[in-house]
Amino acid sequence: MRFRAGISAAFASAAILLAGWQAGAHVATSNASAVTTSSTGTTGGTGSTAATGSTAAGTTGSSAPGSSSGNGTSSSLGASAKASGTYAGEAVQTRFGIVQVQVTVKAGAITDITALHLTDQEQRSVQISARAAPLLRSEVLSAQSANVQTIGGATITSDAYLTSLQAALDAAHF
């Protein structure tokens, strides 16, 4: 009886592990292409806003002040009028890589957020940030502030994302 149980348990466990491993190999392949796509996107974003310099400066530490650079027109129409333009937030260093976002503000509203750099130090970090960034973006767009919930399973990425975003918003005097 015990023999039967032992054999069955060994086979079942091996099958489950094998299935998991097989699924994992599949995930890894599809991920490799995801990495390429996201890196192209990042490069494009960096080029257009000339934020490359601030990224390099910000990498030194997470305590670096928000080194945002707005290339839009800083509004001086009055206290009530909000700035319009594109602002890059501080580059936040996390254990999984650098996170930096860029915010587009138009007529006192956050209209877009682009991730310039996301956590990418491990395969999994890429996966996590690829999942978290769109969620965070839509949350921020609907809340119109950086004061939103972090994404479960992506706490570190979320925190860094929102910190960078807040720095960008501060720079925009939003």
Place this chain on the structure above:
Amino acid sequence: MNSQLLASPGQRAGTPPSPHRGDTRHNPTKGKFAAQHRRRMFRADLLTVALWASLAAALALWLADGGVSSVGNATQAVTAVGILAGLAGMDLVILMLLLAARLPFVDGAVGHDRALEFHRKLGKPALYLLLAHGLLLATGYGMAEGLNPVSEAVALWVLVPDMWLAFVSMALFIAVVVTSLVAVRRRFPYEFWYFVHLLTYLAVATALPHQFSVGGLFAEGTWQRWYWLLLCIGTGSALAWYRIAKPVIATYRHQLTVRRVVRVSPDVVSIEMTGLRLNELSGNGGRFFVWRFLAPGMWWQAHPFSLSAEPQVGPTSNRSSRQPSLRITVRNLGAGSARLASLKPGTKVAIEGPYGVFSTAARSRDRVVMIGAGIGITPLRALLESTPFAPGQATVLLRGSSPEELFLGQEILELCRKRGATLFHLTGPRAAHGRNTWLPASADSSRLRDFVPDIADADVYVCGPTAWAGQVLAEAKSSGVREEQLHYERFDW
């Protein structure tokens, strides 16, 4: 020799009855209990498979997430092993909770005490895995950031949300396992251990947030998150249902009330209780219930006691009262059970159960042997009353240091006469020369086979003090009784 042989009516006294000797010997595929036995063994095997499969599944979660491809250097390897240790450790914790959840499937397959025994065995491995999880991840993350593990642990505590809860959880798990070590547990009263053990729920509750918020494996939108969530929710629901809801329902359903407390011997009392729908509890002779007597200062103590008689239902009862009643027989083993002797009639009683497979449910053969010592005799009394056997197919061996210690001996004698079971009384002190024996000095040279020649083809039920029962079980095994035919009830909780 204080042996007393009572042959069933019509049989010659002095000859061990063995009418079908050889018929079903070593052949568990025949007989009326064969199918039941096969089902129970199948369930037990199924549990073994499920247990290992769940552990494999926990590791497969990580593999399926592309875990292997993420390991490129030493730092990532340390982190990966840390994550795997956490997954396996948490899976063991969940299995431990399920083993202690009194699931009917588990109880029916291996019995409550075996399940708890296995629960205890998993305790230390689970703690080691969780400790490894913490240490390896502090090291791995530290290596990635150029910090030593201590600074990394501090950084995790301070900077990462929910991580401080995980540290609290680790401290609680250590406290729970350490107080459960036999050496430590002996130094403290049961209540202290029990209270610390309740902290397990807090330990699990504080461990959960970081798994879902910090652990990338269970990020939002992954199927792994759903698997883990369902596992946790399922376990929590099972605990809530079987450990809280069911006992409350049973207590209200049966409305047990103490009718009277009868002194059986100077330190043993029988507690008789009346209640409603007691017929639903019949057929559980030998199984135990967890009793709480709802009197001031006693209600929080839970006592696991077996029934010492089948529930007496309806007007066919030959007792003085015609009210349905059930009975337990209790010896003063500690301060808690001592107070039971002074229970007032009318005290309400809360019950949980029945639990265990020390009953007909565990039978695999047509022949049955019951061996009991001291207060361990009382569950055998209930089993003898209810379990099916043909005249001559049952043997009862009772052991006590004096005839007065054969509790309920008179009732058992009557039952043996009525049902045609063979009964031996083994009384007197143990042999003085210190040999480990379960027999009195007067029967020192006897072997189990002398009392029951067909023991290899019988179910053997043993109930008595741990050391004594161990000797009986060892001798039964050497007499050819297989593990699955041995049924042993611990009662020194």
